[in-house]
Amino acid sequence: MSIASEPRISLLGSTALLFEAPGELDLAPQQRIWNLALQAGEWAEIHEAVPGMNNLMLTFIKPPRDLNRLCERLLQSWENCPPLPLEGRIVELPVVYGGEFGPHMQDVVAHTGLDIETIANLHCEPLYPVYALGSHPGYCYLGGMDARLATPRRQVPVISIAAGSVSIGGVQTGVSASAGPSGWNTIGRTEMSFFDPTQNPPAMLRPGDMLRLRIERIIR
Amino acid sequence: MIEILSTTALATVQDVGRFGSLGYGVGTSGAMDHLALALGNLLLGNPEDAAALEIPMFAFEVRFTQDCAFAVTGAACEATLDGQPLPPYWVAQAREGQVLSLGYPTSGSRAYLCLAGGVDVPSVLGSRSTQLRGEFGGLHGRALQQGDRIAALRPGVSTLPTDFGVVSPSQALPLQRDGLPAMRVLPAAEYDCFLEDSRAAFWAGEWKVTTQSNRYGYRLEGAPILPKAPMEIRSHGIVPGVIQVPHGGQPIIQMRDAQPSGGYPKFGTVIEADLWRLGQAPIGSKVRFIECSYAEAIAALEDNQCYLAEVSRLVDLHGLASR
């Protein structure tokens, strides 16, 4: 799909709207999204400002009658919104790649034309910034995956993948915090507790934190 | 206090939902039929945020281990209290030892058992709803099991009137197209990226609710919705009602336990005001969709609120008359 050159706003029913930043998926626009989320989260009609991958969902307390005014305010705020470089903690995660822990590794091999070892090495190379949380409690969307690893989401979502699954969906990668359905390609597994509802905040990681993945083992 | 007698699966504690934790990856959960829950709470004089049991599988049986007023709303399911029939959308007073049985529904698919004061479970992140994926909220973060005991926040003999009911939402707010239940849909971001024929077929066609439909999502079966070109979309926040179309072209409508983000192309969103209708559509049944505007979506929400306000007014009046 072509890369949009202008920001785009669309509706999610009468519950929320979605703002999508223009350009390639990158950290600088994500830092602007974080800034925009902080601002919009304070607006009277907005319940929650939820960053995604270079996009922002705003849920309404009550659907505003004058949607145009809200959209204009949002676009104006975006134009005047500098990147907000959040500097979080660095967390290291050992990952076992392939075998029973990476049930879709062969699909990534087939799509990318790379061997398992190269995939594991490329996947562990970057220091991944947490762009956003979503999907399920404690789950982190990571930015900065090597574009050579990009693999489309699965034709049919998998009914359940294990907690700690390390997976690839399009140009994105992430680590699941609990077992559940997923449309992504699972290539490995790690062990870490990402969420505790009795803590404040309940999620262990937040946007701006960094993940360092380390190869613990590769099963060929 | 009630005790679950049946082995039936998938019954959960739900309230209006958990709001404000989307940024931690926590979806809203909450009742699949918001109106049925709201009416049950109105009949009992409960606060709006009171939690109830959502029951999707029948037969279902509980024993009252102490006196407690209750209401059964949602699916019309041949309810009986110690063998005495209870009409749909009805509030009643149970005595210690009485057994409430819910039979297979004649219409609708989910019943709500509301207890006086609401179900007494701890509020986690601002809600009593069960977060199945996160294993918290509700009763120990899981579906109910045989032998579970659940307390009400206001047990005993009710000081408010019992033994009356209300007209159900499907009677008060009917919406059908060509004899099938219908839901209004607001087109979403990728709507124009689907083939014109597919778009037309979506509005014209009948959609079957498949067996792979649950609190997470409803997978529908019908003429495939095909994109003009393949799409890979960046993950973003989504809400219950969003109609995602995976590569196969068979839509998945996000329901209350849906994850709060996703990346499949979005065809449209079943408007919040109509999501209860889908929540009551049984597996195997067919539904239709009606295109609507943002203004119509807001007006529909207001229609729902007017209906609830009118019921609330009449229940209050009945309370006065019964004093």
Next chain:
Amino acid sequence: MTNQEIRQLAVWLKENHLAGAELRRPGMHLVLKRSSDAVAVVVPQPVKAADKPLLKTPGLGRLLLTHPDQTEALVAVGSQVAQGQLVAFLQIGDLLLPVRSQQAGRVAAVLTPCGTTVGYGEAFMRLDAA
């Protein structure tokens, strides 16, 4: 609307401590206002149900013999009815109030069609005493 119905409405207003009511029907516009002590209200005599095998409506509303969400009538001619059994609903707006049989018996006749707007004390069902 009969004088008796209007009287019953006035009783209902008094019981509910309501200041007034307004009713609009085709060809009719009724406004009732209650002043705090000036209204003399005639309370209708309670129906002596035990003497007659007739079931009477307990108030104003729309008489329903079948629940709107169900297809079968609560009782039909020939049904055995226990004392206290639900035999009909009185619909007032979106509210459904139970109409219960004051006595046991067998339904001999249904006198009022489902959906009829009824006043207070109208006979709608005849029983053969048990």
